[in-house]
Amino acid sequence: MIKINFFKKSIYLLLALLLAFTACKEDEVIPEDEQDNEDSDSLVSKTVNVLIFHEGGFQANNATIGSYNPENQEYDPTVYRNENGNFIGDVQQSVLSNSGFYYSVLNGSNSVKVLDSATLSLSTTIEGETIDKPRAIAISGDKGYLSNWGPYNDDFGLSDSRILTIDLNDNSVTGSIDTEEGLEDVQIVGNTLLATRHYFGSYQHLTFINIDNNEIINDIELPAGPEEILMDTSGNAWVVCNSGALVKIDVENASIAETVQLGAEIYGDADIFDNAIYFLQNNEVKAYDLSSKSINSVATIKEIQTPYAFGIDPENGDIYIGDGVDFSDGGTVLIYSAEGELINEFVSGILPTQFVFETELQVFEEEEED
Template sequence: MKRNNLFRSFYMAAVLFTSSFAFTSCESSEETTPVATTGKGVYILNEGNFGTPNGSVSYYDKDTKQVTHNLFSRNNEDRPLGDVVQSMAMYGDRAFIVVNNSNKIEVVHPETFKSVGVVQDLKSPRYFVFQHNGRGYVTEWVNYGERGQVSVIDLNTYTVTGTIPVGYMPEQMLLSNGKLYVANSGDNTISIINTATNIVENTFQVSDGPSELVQDKDHHIWILSAGKVVYNDDWSAIDYTKTTPGALIKFNTISNGIAATYTLPSNQSIPKNLTINDTKDKLYYNYQGKTYAQPVAATGLSSEVVINRSFYGMEADHRTGNIYGSDNNNFSGDGTVFIYNDEGVKLHEFKAGIGPNSFVFN
């Protein structure tokens, strides 16, 4: 349940994922003993099967190329991490793991992965960001057909101290100069929250289905809009006469306005997995079964294909510039992670858990 670009309702998302068999990762005796992470590595978020608490986190050591699975369960007396591990963010000596269908955020020490707290009673949480003042924010879908919200989290007590109404189905957020930009994927808006007051001070319209945000070297915010998928009355097929195409949008944080909108050529492919390279001058995203590279200085859509395939999840390593992509293998067992350099040459691949959807680099 990485992103709800194709199905615009909780009902259809549930049908999609509960139709998969609830497979679990194979565990050896070594995969049930406690383990610590060291060095510079990559955390892989494995969402697991929808409706089943078999989400997990794996760890890839970039020096040894060794992969450690089930970090949370192994270090917390075999306690399951939860149902649909959505995302993770690092804050000092803690990692905040958003578990979407379990309606919580698990807080762990990133090296030992031992639990240090839980933020509970959330409403379909999606993504988490933090300020360096002990405050965090999490997007929540709440309920289908209702406006979403951003909850304010006290990072010392792990409690919700307030909620901020935003648009429908809020996804990723980005903090810049005291402003929190929230992509509302269920409509066509970005909410701008003043973090000094925790009030939405502005809402601006973009193309349908904004869901992903990155910031470039010049402090422009890039927004990937997925478009709006419309089905016929019995949900048996997509109505392409009403479906809208996705777009890549450049937002100027100085003038506080849209600098450019690059609409993608087809409404029959949903763009996804927007990420930025280590020097923050080139974007990558998946579209029409390929991975495209987009220089931030370009004045139109680039046609450069860097990898001749797309991925379930994809991120660029902010230290090396390598591109990590995943295949969920139809949720029928462990997924696969692929590593490419910035020229699209495959360097390595390995198995992760069920439904690897994103990566966090340390």
């Protein structure tokens, strides 16, 4: 049976905090700039590449990006280093795709690396004295919103968490929004910024912020372990809680619209495919159907040590799982088909933390009838 990743990460962090360790991975991202499918029988959208982002070891400055080709099942662990000549930094926390760039949030390096999404070449680095243990970034227009744990106090608690605002025209930090402590994932819905807070069980809240005036609207309590924020195809926001709940959010009224209890703890990352929320619970991948509101088993997976990344190929439903193993050596990536069959398994970089699926439109000529 798989031990839920929140517990493993908590134990790892608490031990490592004694050596001033900062953080582990939370969020997962879905590319925002995928091409639109045109109405044509000869055009098919297909995943041609899967980028695998890795945290690397704390203070080892060896976070990296690998590339997996699902067609020939080949993995290249060095695509970022081949392009840039070095590792990306220390503790690659989360990644967001936006307008032709990847924004890589580096928790240990206290920076955000901006990469050209076509080549992975480093475009610029967002830095500043106020960036301190950043967690995730959300973007609206030419503005970025970076969740920031801030400094530790004497007991390794937090005392100055905030959202940092970034001008993406010159990639400078322009200000901040004071919040309560323990910020995690961030997501923008209309003119509202949603931010989960939990800091390894210290909090279980969701903060609502009006980005028109940068004022906090509300801060509400959720089930324990709120981590990732997902958007479904109808534009509804869902918070994934590792205690075993999916929470639908009423953004307009800054409240909870619905809570779905899943019966047991889950891994804190999830994904949406074919109008269902997919999640990892023990050694099973399950799906909560948003229409029928039923929970179905999709795949039974091999026993893994440290669940650390989870994603669904948006084109065919293939399931990608990253196992952090022992936090220091290479991790493992397992790939299952939408029908639950193991497709591939290989050693990746240290702590595979996030999958990004790159797709393209492919043209197929129709055969003429004789």
